[in-house]
Amino acid sequence: MNIGQAATQSGLPVKTLRYYEEIGLVQPARMAGNDYRDYSAVDVEHLRFLQRARAVGFSLEVCRELLDLYRDENRRCSQVKKLVLEKIEQVETQLQELHALKSILSDMANGCAGDESADCTIIEALAQPKPSFMPFMLVESSS
Amino acid sequence: MNIGQAATQSGLPVKTLRYYEEIGLVQPARMAGNDYRDYSAVDVEHLRFLQRARAVGFSLEVCRELLDLYRDENRRCSQVKKLVLEKIEQVETQLQELHALKSILSDMANGCAGDESADCTIIEALAQPKPSFMPFMLVESSS
DNA sequence: CTTGACCTTACAGTTAAGGAAAGGTTTATG
DNA sequence: CATAAACCTTTCCTTAACTGTAAGGTCAAG
Numbered sequence: 001m002n003i004g005q006a007a008t009q010s011g012l013p014v015k016t017l018r019y020y021e022e023i024g025l026v027q028p029a030r031m032a033g034n035d036y037r038d039y040s041a042v043d044v045e046h047l048r049f050l051q052r053a054r055a056v057g058f059s060l061e062v063c064r065e066l067l068d069l070y071r072d073e074n075r076r077c078s079q080v081k082k083l084v085l086e087k088i089e090q091v092e093t094q095l096q097e098l099h100a101l102k103s104i105l106s107d108m109a110n111g112c113a114g115d116e117s118a119d120c121t122i123i124e125a126l127a128q129p130k131p132s133f134m135p136f137m138l139v140e141s142s143s
Numbered sequence: 144m145n146i147g148q149a150a151t152q153s154g155l156p157v158k159t160l161r162y163y164e165e166i167g168l169v170q171p172a173r174m175a176g177n178d179y180r181d182y183s184a185v186d187v188e189h190l191r192f193l194q195r196a197r198a199v200g201f202s203l204e205v206c207r208e209l210l211d212l213y214r215d216e217n218r219r220c221s222q223v224k225k226l227v228l229e230k231i232e233q234v235e236t237q238l239q240e241l242h243a244l245k246s247i248l249s250d251m252a253n254g255c256a257g258d259e260s261a262d263c264t265i266i267e268a269l270a271q272p273k274p275s276f277m278p279f280m281l282v283e284s285s286s
Numbered sequence: 287c288t289t290g291a292c293c294t295t296a297c298a299g300t301t302a303a304g305g306a307a308a309g310g311t312t313t314a315t316g
Numbered sequence: 317c318a319t320a321a322a323c324c325t326t327t328c329c330t331t332a333a334c335t336g337t338a339a340g341g342t343c344a345a346g
Contacts, residue, residue: 004292014293019334034342036293045270052269056251057244060333070266080265081257084248091245095238101200102234105227108199114224122223123213126195127188147323157324162303177311179324203302 002031006039010047017047025050025064046070058087145174149182153190160190168193168207189213201230 006028007014020026021037026046028039039047049070053063062083069075111121149171150157163169164180169189171182182190192213196206205226212218254264 002293013335015335016333018294023333034293036342048271049269052271054333056247056269066266066269069263070270073261075261075263075266076259077255077261077263077265078257078259080263081252081255084252084255084265088245088248088252091241091248095241095245098234098238098241102231102238104199105231105234109224109227109231112220112224112227114221116219116221118216118218118220120212120218120220120223122220122227123209123218126192126199126209127213128191128195145324156304158304159302161325166302177324179311197302 001039001041001044003028003037003039006037006044006047009044011051012047020047020050023060025060025067056087057091058083062087144182144184144187146171146180146182149180149187149190152187154194155190163190163193166203168203168210199230200234201226205230 001009003014003017007017010017012020017026017037017039021028026039026043028037028043030036031038046067049067050063053066054060058066065083066080069080108122108125111125113119113121144152146157146160150160153160155163160169160180160182164171169182169186171180171186173179174181189210192210193206196209197203201209208226209223212223251265251268254268256264
């Protein structure tokens with residue numbers, strides 16, 4: 001099967017298949033003569049696995065581990081679950097950060113008239129001439 | 144003021160200040176003779192503005208717009224608020240996506256024994272030999 | 287025979303910097 | 317005065333996970 005069909009069947013763009021080959025994730029055979037990539041059914045199965053693992057947010061590095069486990073008859077289920085639990089923790093951390101951001105942004109928006117004047121409490125909050133103004137900004141000055 | 148002090152006072156790394164100069168955000172004068180960057184008080188003010196705008200999640204592109212508005216005496220408050228409201232929408236979209244991911248990952252983790260056997264419902268869900276298995280995967284096949 | 291749809295490689299660009307190399311300047315100290 | 321530490325400079329490479337573009341080879345249809 002050539003790359004176009006493999007892309008269609010895996011739900012991934014052609015460019016992505018070339019990229020995955022380049023980084024050693026799924027390396028198809030080559031057709032004699034024209035050097036076209038020749039994807040086997042197993043290759044496509046692996047590509048689909050990757051597509052789904054990416055769709056649930058795993059990094060390519062972790063996808064590689066998952067694919068290795070998928071191919072490994074001697075895997076232990078606990079290894080797989082560990083990766084999922086780690087990912088859940090990451091997602092929870094991101095959710096907390098985004099909630100914090102949203103609350104800051106909402107406070108900013110709510111405190112702002114949004115009219116045609118040049119005075120703007122949002123700009124003032126970001127300029128923050130003295131740290132006494134808009135206390136919610138003080139929480140996020142960690143970086 | 145040289146770059147190290149400007150970095151300390153703005154809360155940004157030295158490398159970031161050089162980068163911001165390179166992309167035209169804050170371009171300090173140069174000292175005669177040694178060509179060191181020479182940041183004015185206004186430059187540092189702008190750097191601090193950028194630091195805070197980045198800290199609340201605005202992209203550099205939007206930070207540039209915000210900084211332009213900050214410098215613009217004729218800005219309209221509504222322009223600023225528009226950017227904040229757009230950012231809030233982005234954050235909400237991301238929150239929804241992350242909630243969806245978390246629920247998928249949690250379902251996966253909850254359905255998995257996590258023991259020492261090779262059988263793993265997570266791997267099966269990602270492999271998904273037939274689309275009849277684990278219906279929550281069907282929602283996310285948009286990319 | 288040519289047109290269009292495939293396929294190939296290689297290189298550049300994206301975001302927002304971080305790191306390293308190789309070297310010039312200034313300041314503190316012996 | 318010499319020198320070493322602590323600054324500063326530029327340039328290039330790296331990150332994640334691709335996407336876009338250029339320039340060209342191959343294949344099937346009409």
